Amino acid sequence: MSSSQCPIALCSMPIEPERDVMKLFNKLLGAIALSLSFSVAMAAGGLVPLERAPFKLNDQAALQNGAKIFVNHCLNCHGARSLRYNRLKDIGLTDDQIRESLLFTGQRVGDPMTIAMTPQDGTRWFGAAAPDLSVIARAKSTNAGPPGGDYIYTYMRTFYRDTTQPTGWNNLAFPNAGMPHVMWDHQGPREMTSRLIHRVERDGQTVWEQLTKVYDTEGYWTADVQVLNNYTGSGGQSFSFKALDPQAAAQYDRDMADLAAFMTWMGEPALLKRKQIGVWVLLFLGIFFVFAWRLNATYWKHVK
Numbered sequence: 202m203s204s205s206q207c208p209i210a211l212c213s214m215p216i217e218p219e220r221d222v223m224k225l226f227n228k229l230l231g232a233i234a235l236s237l238s239f240s241v242a243m244a245a246g247g248l249v250p251l252e253r254a255p256f257k258l259n260d261q262a263a264l265q266n267g268a269k270i271f272v273n274h275c276l277n278c279h280g281a282r283s284l285r286y287n288r289l290k291d292i293g294l295t296d297d298q299i300r301e302s303l304l305f306t307g308q309r310v311g312d313p314m315t316i317a318m319t320p321q322d323g324t325r326w327f328g329a330a331a332p333d334l335s336v337i338a339r340a341k342s343t344n345a346g347p348p349g350g351d352y353i354y355t356y357m358r359t360f361y362r363d364t365t366q367p368t369g370w371n372n373l374a375f376p377n378a379g380m381p382h383v384m385w386d387h388q389g390p391r392e393m394t395s396r397l398i399h400r401v402e403r404d405g406q407t408v409w410e411q412l413t414k415v416y417d418t419e420g421y422w423t424a425d426v427q428v429l430n431n432y433t434g435s436g437g438q439s440f441s442f443k444a445l446d447p448q449a450a451a452q453y454d455r456d457m458a459d460l461a462a463f464m465t466w467m468g469e470p471a472l473l474k475r476k477q478i479g480v481w482v483l484l485f486l487g488i489f490f491v492f493a494w495r496l497n498a499t500y501w502k503h504v505k
């Protein structure tokens with residue numbers, strides 16, 4: 202289109218529509234690719250890639266175990282205002298079970314999951330308010346990224362003792378988090394090793410160096426520096442944990458998968474039903490398509 206054909210005044214500026222559109226398109230593609238690569242690899246600000254939480258949302262026993270852990274270990278500080286206790290009947294619990302094992306004194310099954318701690322208390326005690334967790338799993342999942350359950354699973358499994366932090370704990374998925382590792386006694390003692398490989402100046406020469414930092418079970422670290430001669434790889438940082446009670450740590454991992462399942466369900470309790478209905482709808486459409494197709498063929502048979 203030439204500029205003289207353009208009906209509005211703005212368009213009469215000399216522009217090259219095709220190139221501009223292509224530029225915009227390229228920028229858009231770039232932005233999408235960038236956000237995809239970030240969201241798939243890391244949680245915002247995290248130091249480790251998110252691990253896939255191994256759970257099936259239709260596993261009621263897992264969801265019930267997750268609910269128990271959530272109510273007993275997280276509701277002290279966090280609320281889940283959008284969820285009422287009696288909604289837990291959707292994952293197979295009865296009113297009596299909810300009353301006996303999940304309610305605190307004075308609460309009724311129709312109550313929402315609120316807590317006594319105020320955001321002000323949270324800020325005073327931990328330096329940050331403990332957010333309401335009703336939809337945290339959904340908030341942590343981006344459309345293109347990993348399910349939010351993966352963030353919870355990774356977050357809950359990457360705490361390490363760190364005496365330099367006010368709470369005595371630090372976290373790889375959420376560095377310098379204000380939340381202490383509230384389930385440390387379930388996971389058992391662990392050591393954390395961080396390995397950083399980077400290039401440094403030494404006597405006027407750039408060399409590769411490996412910095413290994415080990416945080417012991419009490420949160421004190423020791424560092425070791427090693428020059429890597431003839432190193433041909435690339436730089437980067439990696440982390441590993443050593444569980445001193447592997448059995449407890451393995452059970453803790455299974456529990457955290459259940460907790461991630463529950464918190465994913467909590468973010469969208471209609472999820473299971475939505476998926477079930479979806480299957481029936483697709484099945485119906487599939488069968489309906491065959492009928493429509495045959496009917497169409499019959500109608501048009503004589504019109505030629």
Ligand code: HEC
Nearest residue numbers: 274275277278323327329330331332337375378379380383
């Ligand atoms: C002792 C109080 C306390 C308990 C108990 C607690 N948290 Fe937290 N949690 C906090 C505080 C405080 C923050 C805010 C941290 C910050 O922003 O630095 C937080 C933040 C979080 C976040 C948000 C992290 C982010 O990336 O923004 C998640 C998820 C979370 N907690 C999950 C849990 C789960 C799951 C449990 C139960 C196993 C739990 N918390 C138990 C205090 C607590």
